[in-house]
Amino acid sequence: MLNDIKEVLFSEEYLANIVQRMGKQISEDYKDKNLLMVSVLKGSVVFMADLMRAISVPCRVDFMSVSSYGSGVKTSGVVKIVKDLDIPLAGYDLLVVEDILDSGMTLSYILELLQSRGPRSIRLCTLFDKPERRTVDITADYVGTTVPDAFIVGYGLDYDEKYRNLPFVGILKPEVYGG
Ligand SMILES: O=P(O)(O)OC[C@H]1O[C@H](OP(=O)(O)OP(=O)(O)O)[C@H](O)[C@@H]1O
Numbered sequence: 001m002l003n004d005i006k007e008v009l010f011s012e013e014y015l016a017n018i019v020q021r022m023g024k025q026i027s028e029d030y031k032d033k034n035l036l037m038v039s040v041l042k043g044s045v046v047f048m049a050d051l052m053r054a055i056s057v058p059c060r061v062d063f064m065s066v067s068s069y070g071s072g073v074k075t076s077g078v079v080k081i082v083k084d085l086d087i088p089l090a091g092y093d094l095l096v097v098e099d100i101l102d103s104g105m106t107l108s109y110i111l112e113l114l115q116s117r118g119p120r121s122i123r124l125c126t127l128f129d130k131p132e133r134r135t136v137d138i139t140a141d142y143v144g145t146t147v148p149d150a151f152i153v154g155y156g157l158d159y160d161e162k163y164r165n166l167p168f169v170g171i172l173k174p175e176v177y178g179g
């Protein structure tokens, strides 16, 4: 598995620092709100698990699962809901938690869908932002760090469902996906 990584981009310690910093900021901003964290599976699961423990104000969590990359390295452009939320959104201040904002297709689809369900407010939080690949106009309210235009894996992010369990984030060797 490690042989497939061209270069380590962010170490486990570096990621832990970013997540702590984001947790502090979110705790500050949501201290008088009714926070519901919405994790977008599967990629955000590792980030979500760490971020929720870095948040010191009361919060609820829920999960939805969407998929647009299938087994490839390019978005199919079609976002598919695989699992919907359980909690009705009225009265909540939603924080949508994503691992990566790339083309923007996934988050803009989710934003529109959740907005239509009438939450009190909605903000977007992403660990990684890859602005060079954006095809729709969307920005996140909380960004951990920007990443270069390369396919990255680890800390929840996959290629063909693999590498999610790496504790660090690395750039995948293009020969792994035939690039
Ligand atoms: O901005 P975009 O170009 O839409 O890309 C970002 C989305 O792509 C990945 O999900 P994927 O569809 O691979 O599902 P997964 O989380 O289960 O890996 C990632 O977790 C984001 O949700």
Ligand SMILES: [Mg+2]
Pocket (backbone or CB within 6 Å): 043, 069, 157, 158, 159
């Ligand atoms: Mg994926």
